Amino acid sequence: MRASSPHRANLLGLAFMTPAMVLLLGFFFLPVVLTSVFAFTNMSTATGISGGSYVVTGNLLRSLTDEGLDAKTIDALGQSNYVIDQAGLERARAAGVDAKFVAEIAERLKDRSFTSSSAFERELKTLPSRPTRVRDLKIAAGAFEQSVLNVRYASRGEMEAALSHMLENPPEGAIERIATASYTGWTWTTDNFKNLAIAPDTWRIVGNTVFYVVLTLAFNVAVGLFLAITTFYLPPAGSGFFSVLWLLPRITPVVLYAVMWKWFTWEDGFVFNIAQDLGLPAFNYMKGSVASAWTVVILVNGFVGASFGMILFSGALKAIPVQQLWASEVDGASRWQQIRYIILPQMRWPILFVTSYQTLSLLSSYEQIWLTTNGGPGSTTTIWALEAFKTALNNYTGNLQYGLGAAMALVLVAVGLVLSIVYLRLFRFDEMMSKPKIEF
Amino acid sequence: MQISIRNFTKTFDATTVIDDMNLTIRDGEMLALLGPSGCGKSTTLFTISGIHRMDKGQLMFGDRDVSGLPSQKRNVGVVFQNYALYPHMNVFENIAFPLTVRKDAKADIDREVRAIAALTHISELLERRPGQLSGGQQQRVALARALVRKPDVLLLDEPLANLDAKLRLEMRSEIRRIQLETGITAVLVTHDQVEAMSMCDRIAIMKKGEIVQIDTPADMYSNPRTSFVAGFLGNPPISFLSGIAMENAFSVAPIKLRVPLVPQEGIADGTQLKLGVRPEHFGPEGDIAVEGRIAFAETQGRENLYDVALADGSVLRSIQPAGRNWALGDTVRWHIDSKSVFVFTDDGQRL
Numbered sequence: 001m002r003a004s005s006p007h008r009a010n011l012l013g014l015a016f017m018t019p020a021m022v023l024l025l026g027f028f029f030l031p032v033v034l035t036s037v038f039a040f041t042n043m044s045t046a047t048g049i050s051g052g053s054y055v056v057t058g059n060l061l062r063s064l065t066d067e068g069l070d071a072k073t074i075d076a077l078g079q080s081n082y083v084i085d086q087a088g089l090e091r092a093r094a095a096g097v098d099a100k101f102v103a104e105i106a107e108r109l110k111d112r113s114f115t116s117s118s119a120f121e122r123e124l125k126t127l128p129s130r131p132t133r134v135r136d137l138k139i140a141a142g143a144f145e146q147s148v149l150n151v152r153y154a155s156r157g158e159m160e161a162a163l164s165h166m167l168e169n170p171p172e173g174a175i176e177r178i179a180t181a182s183y184t185g186w187t188w189t190t191d192n193f194k195n196l197a198i199a200p201d202t203w204r205i206v207g208n209t210v211f212y213v214v215l216t217l218a219f220n221v222a223v224g225l226f227l228a229i230t231t232f233y234l235p236p237a238g239s240g241f242f243s244v245l246w247l248l249p250r251i252t253p254v255v256l257y258a259v260m261w262k263w264f265t266w267e268d269g270f271v272f273n274i275a276q277d278l279g280l281p282a283f284n285y286m287k288g289s290v291a292s293a294w295t296v297v298i299l300v301n302g303f304v305g306a307s308f309g310m311i312l313f314s315g316a317l318k319a320i321p322v323q324q325l326w327a328s329e330v331d332g333a334s335r336w337q338q339i340r341y342i343i344l345p346q347m348r349w350p351i352l353f354v355t356s357y358q359t360l361s362l363l364s365s366y367e368q369i370w371l372t373t374n375g376g377p378g379s380t381t382t383i384w385a386l387e388a389f390k391t392a393l394n395n396y397t398g399n400l401q402y403g404l405g406a407a408m409a410l411v412l413v414a415v416g417l418v419l420s421i422v423y424l425r426l427f428r429f430d431e432m433m434s435k436p437k438i439e440f
Numbered sequence: 441m442q443i444s445i446r447n448f449t450k451t452f453d454a455t456t457v458i459d460d461m462n463l464t465i466r467d468g469e470m471l472a473l474l475g476p477s478g479c480g481k482s483t484t485l486f487t488i489s490g491i492h493r494m495d496k497g498q499l500m501f502g503d504r505d506v507s508g509l510p511s512q513k514r515n516v517g518v519v520f521q522n523y524a525l526y527p528h529m530n531v532f533e534n535i536a537f538p539l540t541v542r543k544d545a546k547a548d549i550d551r552e553v554r555a556i557a558a559l560t561h562i563s564e565l566l567e568r569r570p571g572q573l574s575g576g577q578q579q580r581v582a583l584a585r586a587l588v589r590k591p592d593v594l595l596l597d598e599p600l601a602n603l604d605a606k607l608r609l610e611m612r613s614e615i616r617r618i619q620l621e622t623g624i625t626a627v628l629v630t631h632d633q634v635e636a637m638s639m640c641d642r643i644a645i646m647k648k649g650e651i652v653q654i655d656t657p658a659d660m661y662s663n664p665r666t667s668f669v670a671g672f673l674g675n676p677p678i679s680f681l682s683g684i685a686m687e688n689a690f691s692v693a694p695i696k697l698r699v700p701l702v703p704q705e706g707i708a709d710g711t712q713l714k715l716g717v718r719p720e721h722f723g724p725e726g727d728i729a730v731e732g733r734i735a736f737a738e739t740q741g742r743e744n745l746y747d748v749a750l751a752d753g754s755v756l757r758s759i760q761p762a763g764r765n766w767a768l769g770d771t772v773r774w775h776i777d778s779k780s781v782f783v784f785t786d787d788g789q790r791l
Contacts, residue, residue: 324526330516333541
């Protein structure tokens with residue numbers, strides 16, 4: 001009885017917390033956990049995401065040769081053997097070979113083996129009940145063919161058994177090595193990160209990403225601030241109109257917005273025609289040159305972010321008491337001095353907030369780039385998030401590398417996490433968080 | 441510097457707030473613009489500062505017509521009701537701001553700021569931020585900032601409204617001291633008659649965008665031109681009785697009250713009149729007896745305040761020195777001092 005009251009209170013608290021916890025786990029925590037899991041696998045379209053089987057393919061033989069497996073073993077793996085055993089006889093009967101002929105094979109050739117089809121077929125031709133047609137003879141011979149090449153084994157044990165059957169005196173550890181290499185499913189690995197660290201592309205993409213984030217951010221903040229301040233000084237009716245106008249990039253569906261930019265910048269588009277009329281170089285500005293491609297990418301993303309910045313900055317501006325502005329005018333400050341000494345210093349926190357929030361969202365955004373330059377020309381405007389998306393979910397070769405893509409995404413998550421912690425410290429988030437209003 | 445407002449009209453969205461106002465503020469005087477909220481006193485102040493523009497009329501600083509000048513070029517100092525200090529600057533930077541934007545030399549700014557800080561008694565606060573100051577200290581900073589560039593006129597918009605009672609008393613005399621020491625022309629906007637009377641050389645009482653009367657505090661109190669002015673000045677306020685003129689006297693028939701209209705003759709019998717009696721002119725001493733019952737009694741320490749309900753239901757207020765105390769419900773026969781009463785016509789004009 002003593003404990004019942006606090007106990008009930010705790011359950012109530014838990015009930016209040018549950019929806020938040022479920023949402024947090026399901027939509028925030030779980031994706032990160034799954035990304036981390038995938039990041040440490042070599043999952044791809046080839047491996048699938050469920051289990052695989054064991055099969056020795058021509059490609060595998062080539063890569064094993066490259067890795068230095070001895071030629072004799074490779075040859076042996078590529079060979080077909082003809083072994084007259086019980087299983088072969090069963091297969092021959094099932095394939096509809098004449099029963100009398102099968103009986104003769106069993107009687108005369110049992111337990112012999114041949115290393116080539118021609119030798120085996122020659123031997124078969126000596127039997128009295130041999131079929132008259134060559135095709136039937138080949139079917140009969142085929143029933144006894146044994147090869148590991150392109151045969152699917154469900155388990156590692158079966159593969160190893162088949163290999164030891166095929167190979168005479170294999171080198172030390174060769175069977176295990178071939179069996180491991182022949183697995184078609186995914187395996188746990190840290191190679192994704194190793195490969196990322198050594199790939200020369202990685203650092204170029206990192207450079208692109210930093211360039212993109214810094215410039216877009218600068219555009220966001222500068223234009224957002226400029227718009228907020230200019231509309232602040234407009235009469236209310238005018239400022240309302242301009243606010244809506246500048247919100248358009250944000251409220252337009254992203255695909256439509258990208259298509260408009262295409263019309264704007266592509267061959268025979270708006271800018272193209274104007275440039276032509278003015279005698280300036282006219283080409284596909286979106287993909288025609290690195291500089292113009294970057295300009296388009298930064299503008300496309302910049303205008304979306306600028307409207308976000310403008311809304312926040314406008315709100316912060318309205319929070320400055322009008323008497324302060326009056327006071328500064330009476331004190332003799334010109335419009336520019338008023339902005340410089342009174343308004344901008346008080347915009348420090350909103351600017352910091354927009355900067356941090358936009359860094360995080362720009363780091364993980366790729367949609368606009370994907371829909372416009374698609375990372376081109378070449379991969380000059382490819383940023384990390386776009387590369388991760390293409391690697392894992394969308395590429396031309398068709399082999400989607402889920403594992404590598406997840407590893408790239410995980411890097412992004414880690415960077416974002418570190419930046420978030422830095423920003424939260426900067427904002428003194430702990431001071432902003434008060435104790436919960438409701439006590440349980 | 442003398443400030444003149446001539447034929448000033450101000451309209452906000454088709455509502456005329458001030459219509460054809462004329463006002464002259466003498467050089468070196470402190471003038472109060474006193475009136476209820478919405479009477480246009482702040483509008484007048486902000487028009488002098490240039491924050492609001494005149495729709496019609498002319499504004500002269502001395503011989504200079506500043507009507508068309510923006511506030512940046514008018515050389516005025518304004519103290520706002522909420523002080524409007526810049527929260528991101530410390531006290532020094534706040535005070536220095538008018539000089540900084542004027543691009544004065546650093547050494548000059550430093551000297552001027554320290555001098556004005558000494559005058560306003562905030563020398564030890566120069567490193568602090570406005571958020572770390574009390575209301576009174578912020579008030580002093582705002583005053584220093586308004587004064588630092590030696591403006592032609594100091595404009596104070598309800599400067600004491602945000603202070604607690606004790607500080608208000610202190611800052612009242614401080615502002616007056618600083619104004620007298622600098623000799624600056626000043627305009628104080630307030631709705632508090634005590635502030636206006638205690639701080640200013642002259643008071644302009646405003647009502648609905650018009651100046652009703654402009655006078656020294658003492659003249660205004662003893663010689664109000666309308667019942668509005670009489671009612672606005674004085675604490676506790678004046679009380680009014682309604683009656684009619686009858687044989688050269690103010691008469692309230694039901695209670696047989698008759699106050700002779702000594703200087704004013706020839707008022708037609710039956711004219712509706714109002715009699716204003718200040719609380720200090722109604723009590724045990726006096727010449728015209730009135731009987732009533734104590735309906736309200738309030739002790740204020742040195743004095744007691746009474747409401748006396750007369751037989752017809754009207755009420756006369758009285759203030760009496762403590763000592764002889766009356767209780768609620770006591771019947772008293774007190775007197776009105778007939779030489780000190782004001783008689784107004786029914787529409788409020790003084791006879």
